[in-house]
Amino acid sequence: MSSKLRIIPLGGCGEIGKNMTAIEYDDHILIIDAGIMFPENDMLGIDYIIPDYNYLMDKLDKIEGILFTHGHEDHVGAVGHVMKDIKAPIYATPLTVGLLENKLQRAGLLKSVTINPIQAGDVFQVGIFTVEPFHMAHSIPDCVGFGIGTPAGLIVHSGDYKFDHTPVDGWPPDFAKLAEFAHRGVLCLMADSTNAEREGWTLSESVITAALDDVFSVAEGRVIVASFASLVSRIQQVANAAYKHGRKLAITGRSMRDTVNIARKLGYIDIPDNMLIDISETSKLPANQVTVMATGAQGEPTSVMGRLAHGRHPHLNIQAGDTVILSAHAIPGNEETVTNIINRLLQRGANVLYEDIARVHVSGHASREEMKLLINLVRPKFLIPVHGERRHLVQHAKLAEQMGIPKDNIAIVENGTVIELTSTTMSIGERIPGGHVYVDGSGVGDIGRKVMRDRERLAESGFFMAAVGSNGTGQLLGKPEYITRGLINMDEEWESEITEVVTRVMELHGRKAEKRVSSFIEEAISRYLYNETGKRPMVFVVLK
């Protein structure tokens, strides 16, 4: 078999090539990112989802290293899971290292993992791969893409990016490096497709500075800003606005406090010590001296914003005069919970500002004109659109075709599809397990499709259980006991009607083998319940 370069998107739920990617050449494997995803609305009871890296399990000794692009959850969140299996060293920029260390410590893995801090602009060897991280702008500092030299040619992976000329940290993307890659010749570009449906150019993060200043200038009460815990740039912007307007700042939500502590220690967030207060101290200050940053911009009921909206926060009560800023975009599937939070906060009398009515959030991802610029800067032979649902990958591919990349040189795949490259060809290879693994409570991966289907049915119609006394004579022993949940409010009329149903079945079949009697009773009760409620709950009968 001749040597081939294989690129495999391993993780994602909806999005493709987002959370984990493997690059394989003969017996050498390089991994990019290990993030988590949040479950869709119909994944009942699931906490989060990790990439399915089962494919790697019998190749663990071939993994040369794992590169991280930046510190957001969808790129680093699964590190505590994957590093239980992968023993290769980690490569990441300092802020990303700080955030990774925090996760590895919580997973009890910090001591067993080798972490190599890297800088944008470095060139280093990971096994047979020559890795060149280059700076990209996003909504967190220290974000990089990677140039990866392989025996088949140079791969460029964009990471999450936007071409922000005025980012919050003042460090624009490394256009020169991208052009230099083009000069050397790029075999394949893997690029962020998130905003492939958005015309134009994504607004700079710095427009938010002005919007926040406007809000802080007129706010009479407290200002409460909700965002993502790891949106480091946004936290800095809010801190700057609070500082300018003479307000103290309380950071609340464990994950956001962790991020701020790490980023401050490493010099990526600048907040004076005397500006930070504990959330419990906010009530002691005049309202116009208080700023709160909180998690929960997605409306999660147990988050700080969720508790504020429902009036269940121990230290804060939303009141008339408060200004609440939702500085985030609703992740697809969360629109309804976010809108509920907005409505509830308004009901409590707050002035609520959000993306649809004020410029308090901008996307961290490139729009169509930036995607075109990336392609023209890098001038790849082949393009693999990644980071997005199929609809975004398709639009990204159409845009590239319009720019002259032949259709056959663009690969749109699903997670778990192998893309095979030589220095002159690209083709779609085998399909391996790829996609996602559910994490549910403390269990990883033990929730299969059957359990999920059962949850759906229980959510739809509940269950009905009857414990029926039988002595094999066809007569009922005592009164059956019934337990039902999630179906309907049972009353005595129902109970006696169901007991009649059970009695009739027992008279007919009660002298036969026990096992069959219970299934006859189950069928009869199911029929009765369907006629009465139009529903098909799970029905169980236990003979006693």
Next chain:
Amino acid sequence: MSSKLRIIPLGGCGEIGKNMTAIEYDDHILIIDAGIMFPENDMLGIDYIIPDYNYLMDKLDKIEGILFTHGHEDHVGAVGHVMKDIKAPIYATPLTVGLLENKLQRAGLLKSVTINPIQAGDVFQVGIFTVEPFHMAHSIPDCVGFGIGTPAGLIVHSGDYKFDHTPVDGWPPDFAKLAEFAHRGVLCLMADSTNAEREGWTLSESVITAALDDVFSVAEGRVIVASFASLVSRIQQVANAAYKHGRKLAITGRSMRDTVNIARKLGYIDIPDNMLIDISETSKLPANQVTVMATGAQGEPTSVMGRLAHGRHPHLNIQAGDTVILSAHAIPGNEETVTNIINRLLQRGANVLYEDIARVHVSGHASREEMKLLINLVRPKFLIPVHGERRHLVQHAKLAEQMGIPKDNIAIVENGTVIELTSTTMSIGERIPGGHVYVDGSGVGDIGRKVMRDRERLAESGFFMAAVGSNGTGQLLGKPEYITRGLINMDEEWESEITEVVTRVMELHGRKAEKRVSSFIEEAISRYLYNETGKRPMVFVVLK
């Protein structure tokens, strides 16, 4: 007690004053609309929701009539429920009458209900109320708002509207009538707030004609258009495009076929007989002569589009070359299912066009500039923003304030809040039951909060049931039986560990009263399951 005019928004889920409104003066009640809503994602197992009109139940003899603004589900869908209780006559324009009759027939109520067809421009008396329907443009023909003369003054209700100067049916809104109301003096305007967050002016329905023409001009295979069953204007536009490009048209989905039949019979849709084919005939024609109109633009899995996306439709299989148009906006909460449908159709090789990338849908509701025009045309003393979530009502109110309506003259309320008006004052009155009633299977309203909470818990963690043999001596009789669903895949190791847990509890407590033993066992199993899975399923123990 002096006479007061009372306005009560009675129905809605999320949206306020949308689906049903009562207008009350002394012993005289007038109802506007009786629509249904679709459940939110966390309303597990609920089919749809009807307004809570419990308040009217001891006043049924005081209801003088029920007016309908137009034939969309969220305004007429509950007629089969409410007309079981309300015996007053219905007033509606001819197309709305046609759609209402269809629903009443299905509910077996057609013969017992009096229906009075009305026309925009009519003036008629309903009890003490003088009713003046006026034409408004929306995405269904024959849409009206109402001027309602009451002893306290004139109320104007906008209904669903947009100021479309070039509607599909060529009948623009009646600006003159609105101005005439202003001339007479309007006490109170109730107006649609749906798009209060959208700047500018909503595009005319007629822009879709051009967009469809573009799509049909280049489509090589079949064209399949998904929309709402009752979006009559859109159905006409698709039929026109199909006609122009020499294609036949199959209408699929029962509700859409019903609508088309009714609208054609009444002259509101113009499609030549020989153009219409059955869905089963589409396979006999060349692909470029086929157009299909289908339901399921919201991604409902059992709808035509849902079945097409999953490859489960008996007569149609999506294939490369097909063009699919989603001509609708995702209702809040449906974004995720709609995006899944788009991704799946793309995977099957279709060219998929949707709102984000092509002008194949426009909103049927007024944007901010139109809302301002309505206020300035009608010049009301008081404003009640309706039709929208609280966030939209708040933006509508702010817009009106900017136009000079005093804040105190604008009422933002929840469903079930009574607004009291005299000829000079407006105030917020009592809070009555208002809001919504769940319809679930064949049951109406018997699903309370407890059942919903149980469904949530079952969806999250499932249940665990143990039937334990006991004879009161502290010893287990035989092996316990276990039933669990929605928690985890049980294996033998689990079973034997749980049996150990049960055995220990029986040894300790098995000689005590039976009732307490089962709760001890329940607690012990719950503890064990929580330690093992991090989940808290419902646990039940039956002693046998």
